Amino acid sequence: MNTINKEAERHELESLLPWHATGTLNRRDAERVEQALAGDRELARHYELVREELAETIHLNETLGAPSARAMEKLFAAIDAEEARSPRRRRSVDLGQRLSEILSGFTPRTLAWSAVAAVLAILAQAAIIAGVLWKEDSIPGGIRLASTVSKGSFAVVRFAPQATAAEITNFLGAYKATLVDGPLRSGGSLYRLRLAENELPPAEAGKIIHQMQEETRIVGFIAASE
Amino acid sequence: MQSTSDEVLIGRIANGDRLAMQVLYARHHVRVFRFVVRLVRNESTAEDLISEVFLDIWRQAGRFEGRSSVSTWMLAIARFKALSALRRRPNEELDEDSHVAIEDGSDDPQVALEKKDKSALIRKCLEGLSAQHREIIDLVYYHDKSVEEVAQVVGIPENTVKTRMFYARKRLGELLKAAGIERGWP
Numbered sequence: 001m002n003t004i005n006k007e008a009e010r011h012e013l014e015s016l017l018p019w020h021a022t023g024t025l026n027r028r029d030a031e032r033v034e035q036a037l038a039g040d041r042e043l044a045r046h047y048e049l050v051r052e053e054l055a056e057t058i059h060l061n062e063t064l065g066a067p068s069a070r071a072m073e074k075l076f077a078a079i080d081a082e083e084a085r086s087p088r089r090r091r092s093v094d095l096g097q098r099l100s101e102i103l104s105g106f107t108p109r110t111l112a113w114s115a116v117a118a119v120l121a122i123l124a125q126a127a128i129i130a131g132v133l134w135k136e137d138s139i140p141g142g143i144r145l146a147s148t149v150s151k152g153s154f155a156v157v158r159f160a161p162q163a164t165a166a167e168i169t170n171f172l173g174a175y176k177a178t179l180v181d182g183p184l185r186s187g188g189s190l191y192r193l194r195l196a197e198n199e200l201p202p203a204e205a206g207k208i209i210h211q212m213q214e215e216t217r218i219v220g221f222i223a224a225s226e
Numbered sequence: 227m228q229s230t231s232d233e234v235l236i237g238r239i240a241n242g243d244r245l246a247m248q249v250l251y252a253r254h255h256v257r258v259f260r261f262v263v264r265l266v267r268n269e270s271t272a273e274d275l276i277s278e279v280f281l282d283i284w285r286q287a288g289r290f291e292g293r294s295s296v297s298t299w300m301l302a303i304a305r306f307k308a309l310s311a312l313r314r315r316p317n318e319e320l321d322e323d324s325h326v327a328i329e330d331g332s333d334d335p336q337v338a339l340e341k342k343d344k345s346a347l348i349r350k351c352l353e354g355l356s357a358q359h360r361e362i363i364d365l366v367y368y369h370d371k372s373v374e375e376v377a378q379v380v381g382i383p384e385n386t387v388k389t390r391m392f393y394a395r396k397r398l399g400e401l402l403k404a405a406g407i408e409r410g411w412p
Contacts, residue, residue, distance in 0.1 A: 015388040018395070024372040049409055053398065056348040057367035067259045067273045072251060074277040079244065079284055087242075 010036075014043065017050045153200040154180075155193045155209050158221040171218045175208065192225060232296035240288035251280055254297060257369065258304050264360055265308040275307045282307075294378045301369065302379045305361070312357070344407060351401040359394035366391055 013036045019025045020033045037044050159168060172178065175195070182191030195208050205224055212222050230249070238246035255276055262279075263272035282303050290299065352363065365371045365379060376387045396412045403409075 015392050018366050018391055019373060022366060022370050024366075024370055024375075046411055049399075049411055050395075052348065053352075053363070053395065054367045056345055057352060057363055059345070060349045060352055061260050061264070061364065061368040064260045064263055065269075066256045067269075067276055071255070071259070071273040071277050074274075075251065075280050076244070076247075078277065078281050079247065082285075083242070 010040075010043070014046060017043075017047050018054070021047070021050045021054050151199070152197045153195040153205045154225040155195055155205075155212075155222050156190045156225045157193045157212070157219060158190050160216065160218055160220040163218045167218050171212075171215060175212065190221075193222075233292060236283075236287045236290045236296055239284060240290070247280070247284055250283070250296075254300060255280070257297075258300055261301055261364060261369065262304050262308045264364055265305070265357055266311055271311055272308075275304070275311060278307055279304045294375065297369070298371065298375045298378050301365070301371075302381075305379055347405055347407060348398075348402065351398055351405060354401055355394060355397060358390070359397055362387070362390050362394050363398070 013033055016025060016029055016033050020030060023030075025033065037047055163171075172193075178194045180192050180194050182189075195205055200208075202224075209222055209224055212219050230246075232250065232253070235246045235250045239250065258279055259272055259276050262275050263269055266272055266275065279300065283300060290296070294302075352360070355363065361380070362376065365376045371379065373384050373387050376391075377384045380387070382390070399409055399412045
């Protein structure tokens, strides 16, 4: 490498030092800078100056304080005023987004091992929950999933109108239950719920159903089912 | 437990979810405020501006395309608001160093004391940089923005970002030298 190229390369590396200090360089550039720092004492000395500037910039900004509650009050007053003038229409039900939100809560490892069947079960349940919340009449044709689950203990449930997606999801998680079908043709907003993967004795299933019935904020109606 | 991503919050805000707006505000308002107050140098103005910034986010959430991170998008909006406010103030010089007194006043006991505190003097010189130089120093050092993200916030090519940062640091070195601190660079 000739002298001019060497100088240009050194200047380029020098200009990257601030981003190297904050860890925002891509891997390739970070490695280039690391190598140069290891063999160039003058560059390493400049890097110490960058680190000094970095520390003092953080210090300076951290002493700037925070806005008062007035800023937030003003913001939400403006939002309320806008909504009063022209209420925002909710976007059509975006199942893809809702499902990606649900799936984003899982770790990659969990997703990897849960395999297709488990993911499909989650998707089916999320789709049903979406149907519960937005009601079938907001979705052309409504959500109607054919049940493919036949083993286990089941109940039919109608969720309370005020139940939110998060509450239903938490409720199902707490009881380790899964929504497997719905809305049922025979029952308007009734959904089929699997209480357990194995067939429970009637008394035990009845006990679980009774406990679920007590959750009146979420459950409007529930009964044992085949 | 994994917190909801900013992108998910923006999706909810686009659907009119006020709670998502509160979460996003709680997560980012302090940093956005500090970015703005460093540019406009007035806390009251900065408070007004961050209300406007987040109101724009409320209005524009449905058009957010995810080409940059949410925080980068917010800082770009904040920058635009801050510069617009500065333009409404006729006496504000956008590109010149501020008139913070940083000359070498070796006879002044206060300055002599500050010389002993190199850290304090660096911070004083950081405050003395022009708005353009303060902005890039803050974006890189405090807001952890990459070259690409700074380019998105400021609206300049990536090579210009590197050059501007270099000259901001060079100017800082000159101010420090004028104040009696010789760092050997530039």
